Amino acid sequence: MTRLILRELRLSVAGGAAALPLVFFLLVATLFPFAVGPDGPLLARTGGGALWMAALLAALLPVDRLVEPDRAAGVLDQLALRSIGEETVACAKLAGHWLSFGPPLMLAALPGAALLKLPPETLIRLEIGLLIGTPGLAALTLGVAALTAGLRRGGALAGLLALPLAVPLLIFGAGYLERGNESGALQLLGAVSLLLVAGAPFAAGAAIRAGRD
Amino acid sequence: MTLLALEGVACVRGGRLLFEGLDLVLGPGEAALATGPNGAGKSSLLRLAGGLLRPAAGTVRQEQAALADEHLALDERQPLGAALGFWAALDGKGPDLAAMGLEALALVPVRMLSTGQRKRAALARVVASGAALWLLDEPANGLDGDGQARLEAAIAAHRASGGAVLAASHQALALPGAKMVTLG
Numbered sequence: 001m002t003r004l005i006l007r008e009l010r011l012s013v014a015g016g017a018a019a020l021p022l023v024f025f026l027l028v029a030t031l032f033p034f035a036v037g038p039d040g041p042l043l044a045r046t047g048g049g050a051l052w053m054a055a056l057l058a059a060l061l062p063v064d065r066l067v068e069p070d071r072a073a074g075v076l077d078q079l080a081l082r083s084i085g086e087e088t089v090a091c092a093k094l095a096g097h098w099l100s101f102g103p104p105l106m107l108a109a110l111p112g113a114a115l116l117k118l119p120p121e122t123l124i125r126l127e128i129g130l131l132i133g134t135p136g137l138a139a140l141t142l143g144v145a146a147l148t149a150g151l152r153r154g155g156a157l158a159g160l161l162a163l164p165l166a167v168p169l170l171i172f173g174a175g176y177l178e179r180g181n182e183s184g185a186l187q188l189l190g191a192v193s194l195l196l197v198a199g200a201p202f203a204a205g206a207a208i209r210a211g212r213d
Numbered sequence: 214m215t216l217l218a219l220e221g222v223a224c225v226r227g228g229r230l231l232f233e234g235l236d237l238v239l240g241p242g243e244a245a246l247a248t249g250p251n252g253a254g255k256s257s258l259l260r261l262a263g264g265l266l267r268p269a270a271g272t273v274r275q276e277q278a279a280l281a282d283e284h285l286a287l288d289e290r291q292p293l294g295a296a297l298g299f300w301a302a303l304d305g306k307g308p309d310l311a312a313m314g315l316e317a318l319a320l321v322p323v324r325m326l327s328t329g330q331r332k333r334a335a336l337a338r339v340v341a342s343g344a345a346l347w348l349l350d351e352p353a354n355g356l357d358g359d360g361q362a363r364l365e366a367a368i369a370a371h372r373a374s375g376g377a378v379l380a381a382s383h384q385a386l387a388l389p390g391a392k393m394v395t396l397g
Contacts, residue, residue: 007288007299073284073285073286073287074282074284074285074286075286077260077263077265077280077282077284077286078280078286078338079303080264080265081263081264081277081278081279081280081344082277082303082304083277084303212260212265212266213267
């Protein structure tokens with residue numbers, strides 16, 4: 001299991017793919033003020049939500065290299081021959097995917113927040129929300145990546161499948177930014193994220209198995 | 214003790230029946246050679262034997278199997294030694310580069326390897342796996358004379374130590390006393 005997670009991390013770092021979501025995230029943070037205008041209060045109010053959107057899209061960026069290359073190269077078959085369950089493989093991929101984009105994204109949120117003039121308390125809420133929400137985003141990406149592995153133009157389809165399912169994470173994540181935890185947004189964010197993290201390995205495992213036939 | 218037992222196995226791929234009623238038992242030291250035209254289901258038979266495909270009918274029982282097919286399953290960017298080492302570590306062993314004559318290539322990235330060298334790498338992983346049942350899909354494809362000799366020697370040594378081999382091949386492959394499985 002540790003070896004599989006390390007392999008996932010090595011693949012994402014070696015391919016330079018780990019930097020891509022980060023650059024994308026910061027690019028969105030840079031472009032957003034150009035789109036809505038350099039109005040400080042407006043940016044401070046809407047910037048957090050924009051960063052959540054950017055985080056969601058950044059999590060989806062590597063969707064086509066999470067499962068499909070391993071399926072095409074026969075890595076998944078070789079793992080199955082060694083009696084390593086598809087669910088175990090999916091857990092390792094989930095952990096590897098989160099480690100390669102979750103913590104870096106939380107770091108990138110610091111300059112991102114500065115670009116959007118977010119007040120300090122919003123930044124703290126954003127970081128807490130990202131810490132709880134990014135595992136859910138990673139799980140969602142993995143599940144969709146496994147479902148679309150082997151399909152032509154699976155990447156575009158994966159986006160269409162994943163974005164609607166990410167709506168709860170976005171609602172509760174952005175809701176926590178705006179109103180704090182008076183409405184229990186943080187708990188709901190945690191619940192959704194937990195559900196996705198718990199369910200994704202089984203969905204992805206079943207999808208990998210089904211993809212063999 | 215049987216290492217592989219297929220009973221009345223049928224295989225359907227893409228809605229087409231490839232073969233049915235196939236029986237095959239392999240014990241220690243035994244070998245079988247699957248032959249047949251392209252598309253007859255040789256590769257599917259190997260995947261069935263490895264438990265990667267479910268039979269449409271019949272039962273499949275097998276011991277731990279190692280498969281070498283057209284998918285290399287090595288990380289293209291890594292040096293060959295490290296890429297094989299990943300699988301060897303999962304198997305709890307060290308990589309065996311010498312069996313297929315790959316010592317000189319240990320530091321060469323996998324993406325630089327030629328067809329024959331890739332085949333040797335896939336076979337080296339099978340040799341190092343320690344699995345009792347070897348499933349070899351066109352193992353001699355792309356191999357030169359030296360490679361084929363090493364392959365035949367490795368198979369003979371494996372059978373002598375109580376392993377079994379199921380191979381699918383179009384090319385002449387020395388498998389003394391192999392059971393013939395004719396498909397299609």
